[in-house]
Amino acid sequence: MAVRLGVxxxxxxxxxxxxxxxxxxAADLAVAGASGADSGATLTPSPYAFADGAxxxxxxxxxxxxxxxxxxxxxxxxxxxxxxxxxxxxxxxxSNAYVSVTAAPSPDSTVSVIDGLRVSMQDAEGNSCxxxxxxxxxxxxxxxxxxxxxREISPAKPLCRKAGTYYVSVERVxxxxxxxxxxxxDLELLAMTEPRTAKTGATSAPExxxxxxxxxxxxKAERRRGGAGFAGxxxxxxxxxxxxxxxxxxxxxxxxxxxxxxxxATAELGSTDSxxxxxxxxxxxxxxxxxxxxxxxxxxxxxxxxxxxxxxxPLPPVDHANRNAAVGQVGALRFAGSYYLVAHLAESVADxxxxxxxxxxxxxxxxxxxxxxPAYTGESEPAGVFEVSDQEREAAAEGVAGGDDTxxxxxxxxxxxxxxxxxxxxxxxxxxxxxxGPAR
Numbered sequence: 001m002a003v004r005l006g007v008x009x010x011x012x013x014x015x016x017x018x019x020x021x022x023x024x025x026a027a028d029l030a031v032a033g034a035s036g037a038d039s040g041a042t043l044t045p046s047p048y049a050f051a052d053g054a055x056x057x058x059x060x061x062x063x064x065x066x067x068x069x070x071x072x073x074x075x076x077x078x079x080x081x082x083x084x085x086x087x088x089x090x091x092x093x094x095s096n097a098y099v100s101v102t103a104a105p106s107p108d109s110t111v112s113v114i115d116g117l118r119v120s121m122q123d124a125e126g127n128s129c130x131x132x133x134x135x136x137x138x139x140x141x142x143x144x145x146x147x148x149x150x151r152e153i154s155p156a157k158p159l160c161r162k163a164g165t166y167y168v169s170v171e172r173v174x175x176x177x178x179x180x181x182x183x184x185x186d187l188e189l190l191a192m193t194e195p196r197t198a199k200t201g202a203t204s205a206p207e208x209x210x211x212x213x214x215x216x217x218x219x220k221a222e223r224r225r226g227g228a229g230f231a232g233x234x235x236x237x238x239x240x241x242x243x244x245x246x247x248x249x250x251x252x253x254x255x256x257x258x259x260x261x262x263x264x265a266t267a268e269l270g271s272t273d274s275x276x277x278x279x280x281x282x283x284x285x286x287x288x289x290x291x292x293x294x295x296x297x298x299x300x301x302x303x304x305x306x307x308x309x310x311x312x313x314p315l316p317p318v319d320h321a322n323r324n325a326a327v328g329q330v331g332a333l334r335f336a337g338s339y340y341l342v343a344h345l346a347e348s349v350a351d352x353x354x355x356x357x358x359x360x361x362x363x364x365x366x367x368x369x370x371x372x373x374p375a376y377t378g379e380s381e382p383a384g385v386f387e388v389s390d391q392e393r394e395a396a397a398e399g400v401a402g403g404d405d406t407x408x409x410x411x412x413x414x415x416x417x418x419x420x421x422x423x424x425x426x427x428x429x430x431x432x433x434x435x436x437g438p439a440r
Contacts, residue, residue, distance in 0.1 A: 013210055032114070049232045061083065061086070071089070083171065088166065095194060105188040110180060117171075130148075132148055137282045139346035149168045156343055194380050217240055226343065234399060236362070237255065243362070258388045265341055265363065287342045291385055318336050
């Protein structure tokens with residue numbers, strides 16, 4: 001727990017420093033108070049925000065020297081332009097394990113058309129447990145992307161079921177491709193474990209679900225500024241939300257999705273009066289990641305200066321049995337928890353239409369009745385990551401992460417005017433970390 005004293009300006013700065021992922025919110029509130037407008041005209045792109053307290057770890061060229069990742073702990077590392085780097089994790093013979101790797105290239109770097117991130121996982125005998133790749137999209141705009149490694153305990157997967165040491169290998173997909181710069185990329189790694197269920201579950205994915213594309217949610221957009229990383233993602237619930245992005249900027253949101261519920265999202269890029277002409281392929285990219293930061297689906301929106309929109313493909317309800325599906329995006333909807341919407345505005349938008357900022361509208365729908373999930377025999381690591389708490393539902397409604405001080409929530413909901421009066425009256429803040437700690 002940390003205590004901060006002072007008037008409005010001091011408190012805003014102190015809050016940004018001590019609350020993980022809240023720097024974006026504090027800065028935005030300060031901008032709104034100074035300008036009295038909601039245009040976002042003074043916003044600038046932010047680099048990727050790593051989890052507060054992330055530990056440094058060096059990837060090894062050989063698995064023999066691989067350092068151990070502890071589930072529930074966030075790590076910061078680096079990926080050279082060529083070759084693999086390796087990490088290790090100690091697993092039992094009962095839990096599923098997921099290792100997410102987020103690559104954050106410098107905004108000054110360049111990437112080829114097919115460049116991206118590849119994450120693979122093997123056991124000590126060299127058997128492949130999983131391979132996953134992520135790319136930057138047609139716009140070739142460097143931005144944070146994530147891929148994951150998995151060790152699953154399943155009757156259908158006889159390999160990788162033993163207790164022991166497992167290895168996670170990370171590499172670039174096309175480091176020598178045309179247009180790729182040889183810069184090292186920053187990495188954020190987070191390992192999670194999921195305990196086995198008390199009863200044997202279904203062996204196939206549910207076949208019947210509403211696969212119709214719903215009408216995008218209507219209504220007036222409410223301002224909700226995105227975070228700069230997974231750990232600082234801004235909570236959202238069902239609604240219509242507005243943000244302002246500059247070319248090259250990436251913003252993160254998290255949406256609590258319970259067992260049995262379906263998530264649908266549409267991203268719109270507003271028109272510009274810059275007078276520019278041209279067309280940018282993949283100008284706006286919207287990606288969906290699951291609670292283990294595994295990629296689910298994405299959509300890209302082209303831009304010619306007029307408004308345009310794109311929707312994520314129809315997705316089934318969250319179900320434990322989805323992991324048995326042959327389709328990857330269905331299999332990724334395997335647990336409840338916070339799902340992440342990550343939006344990126346391509347750097348090349350500036351070439352034709354200027355530096356913006358550009359209005360982005362997210363229309364988020366969460367439908368279906370929540371149901372009970374499987375009975376796990378133990379606790380996940382980090383604790384509670386594969387469930388939705390009442391605290392998270394409240395945070396999503398208010399746009400401030402669960403565990404934040406009541407005054408901070410009032411400031412976010414009531415606006416800078418109400419918040420300023422409240423801060424002056426209080427004088428003293430008590431800021432508490434989120435229930436799950438810096439790994440989320």
